[in-house]
Amino acid sequence: MSAGYRGYRLFGHRATIQDVITAQRQALDKALTEAPSADLARPLDDLVAEFVERFRLDVPRLDRAGITQLPIEEVDIDVSQDPMRDIRDRGRPFYLKGTAVRISVPFSGEPELFQFGTSYFATPIAAEIDGNRLILTHAEIDPSKEAITRDFDSRLNRIEDILRQSQQAAEDWNRQISGIVRPRLEARHTKLEKDKKLLLEDPMTPAAPPSAAPPASAGKRLVTERFDVFISHASEDKDSIARPLYWELNAQGVTVWFDEAVLELGDGLRRKIDEGLTKCRYGVVILSPHFFRKQWPQKELDGLVARETASGEKAVLPVWHEIDRDAVLAYSPTLADRVAARSAEGVAVVATKILAVLKK
Secondary structure (H helix, E strand, O other): EEEEEEEEEEEOOOEEOOOOOHHHHHHHHHHHHOOHHHHHHOOOOHHHHHHHHOOOOOOOEEOHHOOOEEOEEEEEOOOOOOOOOOOOOOOOOOOEEEEEEHHHHHHOOOOHHHEEEOOOOOOOEEEEEEEOOOEEEEEEEOOHHHHHHHHHHHHHHHHHHHHHHHHHHHHHHHHHHHHHHHHHHHHHHHHHHHHOOOOOOOOOOOOOOOOOOOOOOOOOOOOOEEEEEEEEEEEHHHHHHHHHHHHHHHOOOOOOHHHHHHHHOOOOOHHHHHHHHEEEEEEEEEOOOHHOOOOOHHHHHHHHHHHHHHHHHEEEEEOOOOHHHHHHHHHHHHHHOOOOOOOOHHHHHHHHHHHHHOOO
């Protein structure tokens, strides 16, 4: 029998919860230093409470009592790497029909913290994040109820063990925030009050600066932000690959144009996509059966290819998702010849390959 798991990998980031706390401490120090002087006139307790809420960490907690089973699905399972099967070409996927059993596990807390374990050597755990739910999938050619239950219990126990350690570290940090913030704000407030006594009673009146017409851009929001990559994808692939890849790249410091993170209410879709294409160094194009059936993603790809043609520089970074070379070849022989990452390798591996290109 061959088993496999689909989706995002929990605790797969190279950083740990302690690294997150260190980053929070540095960000808090910067925020305290740069806090506007006008804010210091507000009640101290209110300011402290706001800083605590802003920089505290809320590690997820699973609600096992709320676990529900989702509909059973028939799925294609790649058995090309199964040593027990006689497969000649193991460099290409070889699919057999199998059964996927899924459970939904509600949780509270910040889903982003599922990326970070407590050790640099922790083994990632297969699961998907869907809003405030974890989705665990057991996919197998011929599954048994005992094997499914054993697998889910094992993964949930491992997840909760890591979360408990992270929660302890986060709670220690949360208790420290108030003690860091209050004396820093009090010291700045005291200095500002002292500085007020330096105001001269009869200062010299400075000459008024010459009036000037407001710049043509006054009243307009200038958008100058640039991005490392643009993720072009079909909406059906958002949960399975696009959003997890965005989280992984973003966590590693890559600036990403991703529709749900960039588009705001009232934005024109075509205009914003064109803007994103021009402001990105590369376009990560997630090629899938859904992609080739969609109009918008193909227009995005056309825009990137046109940019390559005009500049002579590579702009398209393809990722094959639930698709093989023959399917890509049928759509575009040129695309099929490009070196591509495969989502089956895992989101972390795909992100690493993208980072390698960005660093060149």
